[in-house]
Amino acid sequence: MKRIAWAVLAAAVVLGTSGTAKAQNFFRQMRVDSFVGSGIDLYHHGDYNGALDKFEAALRLSPDDLQVRYNRALDLYALGRFQDAARDFKACLVQQPDFVPALFNLGVTDIALNDYGGAKTIFDQILSDHPTSMRAHFDLGLSQYLSGHADQAEKDFAVATLLHPQYVQAHYDRALALYKTGNLVGADNELGLALKLNSSFAKAYFLRGAIRLRQGDNTEARGQFESAAKTAADPVLKSLCAQIIAQIGV
């Protein structure tokens, strides 16, 4: 009888302990979720420092939580702390090597860190598995352009425009890359497509002005720079347009 009583007591202790552990886990996860929820809300409202506090608190409770680390990496990027963001994205990839969003974002962070070689490797890696990834083509184009390979960049932007013809930024970037390689006619055609999609695209008018100027059509160039000045929201671009118009003096 005594033995049975001891066995029942031991079982009760074991069950009670495991129940307590489960309850503790449950409540800890609830707190993690709460921190993450607040963090994401703050992130989307632009309070990146507030969001960081929440993600840090969540990571203290659950240091191996991949999603929390990923969210902290995004937040660090938004705060301009690119080295720290890259470290977190890499940690995510160590934990889960096929976590593609972290891989992609590491490539974007490499661009911010001027590590164009690293970025190109990542986007090439994504494209080797998914050759129709529009964003990988576009970002590979950015890496190529920023590392001084306008000719290579033009090819990647061309693919991006073929995959997503409504992507006005890709048309503009392709035009810029063509301009840099000296293909003024090609650049002009691409700008035509960009302006068809967005008729108030100041940068496109500006680049067209530069093309017209190089083609010797000062009157048309002036008109394009005037359109750029009219549509530009950026005061620096407006000011540069005004200075160029004054210099052309048609």
Added chain:
Amino acid sequence: MPMHFRRILTTAAVSTAVLGGVLFNLSSGSNKSGDPAFAATTPSKNVLDLIDRALSGPAGIEDEGSYNLIDPIGPGASTSVSAADEVYASTLIVGKYTPWQAYRDPFAAAPGTTPPPGPYTPPGPPRRRGGSK
């Protein structure tokens, strides 16, 4: 040297000079009208500097703007699967994220629908007795 011979020489020299000048003018004129590159007045260095400054600055390369990163994942936001889809997509997919809802009320109506009628309905405005008069 006889007089008439000297005249012939002078006339020939003048004619050669005039003809040369005319031909030179014609050839440069044809270049100007035929090739726009010749018609162009080369933009001044100042203008080219301003253009280069703009193209490496405010008129420079375009990125995805606020969508350059694949955004947060987790319950209530984008799932890791849809985030991966966003990377692989052959078109631009952005802004699919929903607001975080960690503790959704299981009895709450789904977004965009009206709640089903229950046993309790909130009191409406007080009704006037005695008809419409």
